[in-house]
Amino acid sequence: MIGLIVLAAGGSRRFGSPKQLAVVDGETLLRRACGTAAQFPGRAAVVLGAHAETLRAEAAGVAIVINDDWERGIATSIHAGVRAMADADAIVIALADQPAVGLAELLSLVAKHQETSAPIVAAAYGDTIGVPALFHHSLFNELLALNGDEGARKLLRTRVVATVAMPNAAWDIDQVEDL
Secondary structure, X not given: OEEEEEEEOOOOOOOOOOHHHOEEOOEEHHHHHHHHHHOOOOOEEEEEEOEHHHHHXXXXXXXXXXXXXXXXXXXXXXXXXXXXXXXXOEEEEEEOOOOOOOHHHHHHHHHHHHHHOOOEEEEEEOOEEEEEEEEEHHHHHHHXXXXXXXXXXXXXXXXXXXEEEOHHHXXXXXXXXXX
């Protein structure tokens, strides 16, 4: 079983308000990401932290994992998601603020993993190798050892990574201007 974790726990400091509630094409970023996640063939969960009670209603169709340590950085959200999917063979880590990433993109990571048996399969866009990305169960302890705001970037830089071209992943909402 391959699980999907949507990270949406951040405080949106650069955005100025909960960016998970920003609207793109008539729906909030969080509702859009959870709608995609609900279609994923494995288990899916969203990690909430800041504004969790406000955001809960937008997280329909997926399990909700609460990260009470969200202020300590994205690594704590990864920890919460990995723990929630501890029995999975692999997990895909996705972000709620990449509105152009759909089910086809997420499934392309799974297909590449099945084709190559690569322990990490990541999106490639622009000059970036990043999320969404799939991590095999053998790397869960390394994901649990991450600290701070770097997220899984450390693993993506220090490991051999299979990639899937995913230009849609380049649209990442960090500031209001990104909308």
